[in-house]
Amino acid sequence: MKKITYYPGCTLHSTAYEYGDSTEAVLKYLGIEWQEIPDWNCCGAASAKSLNHKLSILLPARNIKNASTLNNDIYVPCAGCYNNMMKAKRALENAEERQNIEKSLGKFESIPEVYPLMRLFTDKAILEKLSQSKLKTDVKVASYYGCAFVRPEEVLQNENPEIPQSIDNILNAVGLETVEWPLKSFCCGGDLSLADSSVVSVLVEKIINYAKEAGANAIVTACPLCQANLEMRQKEPFPIFYFTEILGIAMGIDNEKWWKKHLVDPRDLVSKIKGGK
Amino acid sequence: MKKIGLFICHCGSNIAGTIDIPEVKKFFSEYDDIEISDDYKYMCSEPGQKKLRDAIVERGLNGVVVACCSPRMHEITFRNAAVSAGLNPYKVEIANIREQCSWVHQKEKDKATKKSIDIIKTMIEKVKRDEALQPIEFDITKRALVIGGGIAGITAAVDIANAGYEVVLVEKRHSIGGKMLELSETFPTLDCAQCTLTPKTVEAGRHPKIKLMVYSEVEEVKGYIGNFDVKIRRKASYVDWNKCTGCGLCQEKCPSKTESEFDHGLGERKAIYTLSPQAVPNKPIIDKNSCRFFREGKCRVCEKVCPVQAINYEMKDEVIEEKVGAIVVATGYEILETEKIPEYGYGMYKDVIDGLQFERLNSASGPTAGEIRRPSDGKVPKEVVFIKCVGSRDPEKGIPYCSRICCMYLGKHARLYKHKVPDGQAYLFYMDIRSFGKGYEEFIQQSMEEANLLYIRGRVARIMQEGDKLVVWGVDTLSGRKVEIKADMVVLGTAVVPSKGATELAKVLRTATDEYGFFNEAHIKLKPVESMTGGIYLAGCAQAPKDIPDTVAQAGAAAAKVLSLFGQEKMVQEPLIACVDTDLCSGCGVCVTACPFDARMLDVDEKISIVNEALCQGCGACVSACPNKACQLRNASPKTYMAMVDKYL
Known part of the structure; x- marks a missing residue:
């Protein structure tokens, strides 16, 4: 059985409870064992990096250090957490920067691999497992990655920043059709959501219009900030899902509690995804 | 008994400013085997060389050390001087007391003087042991091989052949003319590319001294400057070209169609085809991949219609051996595939085309017979965006260099578009405009001021399909504003990259390419047409991106190098x-x-x-x-x- 180290970050236990809960439900269903990083702290989010560079590296570096005792790869569901943790990991890969980090945090025995949560499900064996739970629906969705899972490319070396594919592959495995559209990794304006919402509404409108035009009935994302922002700043109701929620529906383990957390009520569409008309 | 002359050069103050020359001279005046220790302000000058020659004759010197600059600079000067005074040139050695002493020890004069004495001492030991050697001579095969039948290869081949030497001109495709034959009009004069090129292709095709080998590739090269043994694979064309009259009946009747490479995917061709209406030689080949007979085992229409029975489905590749003395590499270029440019749609949008595709759209022999019609639905585009530096000057794409032709050809494209669609609007996004050649800047100025092309300084971030429009998101960095254009067609000035197989060919030729795959010249300024390997010369875009005037000039220079080699009696x-x-x-x-x-x-x-x-x-x-x-x-x-x-x- 596969074992992973899991870093939920602050949101998956709070504002993005439905993402956290659906992730855990899906992991359990697939028989993947996870352990949260012992005594984990906030990754620094957007605040630390705009105030203090050193702090923005040390916060996620501490999480990496705590995770190293578990000897498993770290999987991170939140785009912001993943991005920050990768920056800390790259710093640790540089001898000089590592020395500076170790001055504050003590010696690192090892540095585990850090992956976005999607990577876990694009593993060939798991994709095969996923494809045993097939949805029968004509609902189409637009997969949306936002910025932080794919950029900066040279730091993350994750997937193609212009046309990322992992969420599409996961959703297709459970029989949900995804549309081709150009704004998969377009910025949703998340960081400005409170500071300057006028900028954000323009961006969100673009994203949603393009998704609709491409023939999608909903957007599926993996980033809690994108999800909240897209729901909050849109004009006409257009549901925004986490990909783990879709997997939950496909496996038949979805939970009414998840839908109640959404700002845009997705329940009509959920029943369509389940095969209803 | 050794009689060695030592000549110390001041090199103005380059050496004398640091090293105490009288001291060095005095030290060696009493030194073993030194017959004469002398100095001069510039040993390389004529009076300096005369000192050396006179001393050889008058003192009967049997060895010479010149303490001066690097042997890369003047070793040949002093060796020639020695020869004219009757001394074997290999008994002359250079003690480098400039680059390796005075220049690097300018603040330590005493130490530098001591070090220069040490350097001279060691070279005296070398001269004492040097043997008189004779240069090695061997015969030259006075025939040339030119690889690549574009404008560069044709120019070089014709120049060499006109001097009376035989040339083997090898071209990968089945007719010559290269990329230039695909172009519609050329900058800065807007004259028809075919009209300027075809006299050249015809001349190369008919020249009694040029052996044209099209649909062929160089497979193996052995030997050395003056004497190369080359193996050339002539690919099976399935048409006996000795019989074929080029009547074109087979092309007309062939039932299989496929995408035309010559039209860059915008038009169709038959499975048996010549490259263009002006093909030299005007002989077709059968493309096995699209031929119905080769795929399905039946058809044979071309065989039935051919009036001279030239079709031969059994034909095999042939390997032909040639002996040549010099090789000109003129393998040209490709452009970066639009599939590699994600932000502009990965080649998914039909109406985002590259510069060469636009050439075909605009060409009278092209798929639209020269009318500007966009590929997706054949409509005449009213708003066209041209984007420069696509891939070029972009280290993140691995291409930091400038492709050198895009500024001009996109300007030309936009001008030609306006000629044909006067009520259309052309937008050109640029980083800066590099119009360096003769008449180029005037051309660009005219484009901006008289032809009403809209030049926007800035980059395009993204292109997206929206209905039947292409939404182009860019920025105008002069006004500091974002720009959004709903265009009907977009033309990309994609980067010039080396032609496919250039790196493999370099291995066959035992010469070097740079990190991008262009052939390396021996010296970027002083030997721009010589490769790193003796007897192999470079012409055109094989060496680096360049325009037609520069390509023709370089091809002429490569031919001149070959001719100066062939002009010698023997190789030395x-x-x-x-x-x-x-x-x-x-x-x-x-x-x-x-x-x-x-x-x-x-x-x-x-x-x-x-x-x-x-x-x-x-x-x-x-x-x-x-x-x-x-x-x-x-x-x-x-x-x-x-x-x-x-x-x-």
């Missing part, structure tokens, strides 16, 4: 190469594997290793590899070097 090579002590050689063959120039081989009868004197470059790889110390470099034996080191210590 430096004798400072490897030799074998036959008593010590055990014939183990380590040197054969160590040699990077294929200059070493085993003499099977004598069971020892021998040196091919024409190939050996004197690099010394075999000397360090030889376990018995049987390999040595002439005038650089370990004994000599030990003596030099001893003197220094």
Whole structure:
């Protein structure tokens, strides 16, 4: 059985409870064992990096250090957490920067691999497992990655920043059709959501219009900030899902509690995804 | 008894400003084997050389050390001076007291003076042991091979052939003309590319001294400058070109159609086809991948209609051997595929085309017969965006260099578009405008001021399909505003990259390419048409991106280099190469594997290793590899070097 180290970050236990809960439900269903990083702290989010560079590296570096005792790869569901943790990991890969980090945090025995949560499900064996739970629906969705899972490319070396594919592959495995559209990794304006919402509404409108035009009935994302922002700043109701929620529906383990957390009520569409008309 | 002359050069103040020359001169005036110790302000000047010549004659010198700049600068000057005074040139050595002493020790004058004495001492030891050597001479095969039948290769081939030497012109495709034949009009004069090129292709095709080998590729090259043995694969065309009259009936009747490479995917061609209406030679080939007979086993329409029975489905590739003395590499370029540009749609949007596709759209022989109609639905586009520097000057895409032609050809494209669609609007996004050639800047100014092209300084971030429009998101960095254009068609000025197979060809030729795959010149300023390998010359975009005028100029220069080689009676090579002590050689063959120039081989009868004197470059790889110390470099034996080191210590 596969074992992973899991870093939920602050949101998956709070504002993005439905993402956290659906992730855990899906992991359990697939028989993947996870352990949260012992005594984990906030990754620094957007605040630390705009105030203090050193702090923005040390916060996620501490999480990496705590995770190293578990000897498993770290999987991170939140785009912001993943991005920050990768920056800390790259710093640790540089001898000089590592020395500076170790001055504050003590010696690192090892540095585990850090992956976005999607990577876990694009593993060939798991994709095969996923494809045993097939949805029968004509609902189409637009997969949306936002910025932080794919950029900066040279730091993350994750997937193609212009046309990322992992969420599409996961959703297709459970029989949900995804549309081709150009704004998969377009910025949703998340960081400005409170500071300057006028900028954000323009961006969100673009994203949603393009998704609709491409023939999608909903957007599926993996980033809690994108999800909240897209729901909050849109004009006409257009549901925004986490990909783990879709997997939950496909496996038949979805939970009414998840839908109640959404700002845009997705329940009509959920029943369509389940095969209803 | 050695009689060595020492001549110390001041090099103005370059040497004399740091080194105490009278002191050095005095030191050596009483030195063993030194017949004369002299100095002069500029030894390389005519009076300086005269000092050296006179001393050789008057004092009967049998060795000379000149203490001056690097041997790369004036070794040849002083060796020639010695020859004219009757001394063997290999008895002249340079003690480098400028680059390796005065220049690097300007603040330590005393130490520099002492070091210069040490350097001179070691070179005296070398001269004492130097043998008089004779340059190696060998015959030259006065025929040339030109690889690539574009404008560069054609120009070089015709120039060499016009001087009376035979040329083998090898072209990968089945007719010559290269990329230039695909172009509609050319900048800055807007004259028709075919009209300027076809006289050249016809001349090359008919020239009695040019052996045209199209649909052929160079497979193997052995030998060395003056004497190359080349194997060329002539691919099976399935048409007997000796019989074929080029009547075109087979093309007309052939039932299989496929995408035309010549039209860059915008038009169709038959499975049996000539490249263009002006093809030289005007003979077709059968493309096995699209031919119904080769795919399905039946059809044979071309065979039935051919009036001269030229179709031969059984034809096989042929390998032809040629002997040549010089090779010109003119393999041209490709452009970066739009599939590699994600932000502009990965080649998914039909109406985002590249510069060469636009050439075909605009060409009278192209798929739209010269009307500007967009690929998706054949509509005349009213808003067209042209984007420069797509891939070029973009280190993140691995192409930091400037492709040099895009500024001009996109300006030209936009002008031609406006000629044909006067009510259309052309937008050109640029980083800066590089209009460096003769008449180029005037062309661009005219485009902006009179032709009403809208130049926008800034980059395009993204292109997206929205209905039947392409939404272009960019920025105008002069006004600091974002720009959004709903365009009907977008033309990309994609980067110039080396032609496919250039790196493999470089390996076959044993010459070097740069990190991008362009052939390396021997010196970027002083030897721009010579490759890193003797006897192999470069022309056109094979070396680096360039426009037609520069390509033609370089091709002419490459031809001139070939002709100056062929103008010599015999090839002369430096004798400072490897030799074998036959008593010590055990014939183990380590040197054969160590040699990077294929200059070493085993003499099977004598069971020892021998040196091919024409190939050996004197690099010394075999000397360090030889376990018995049987390999040595002439005038650089370990004994000599030990003596030099001893003197220094």
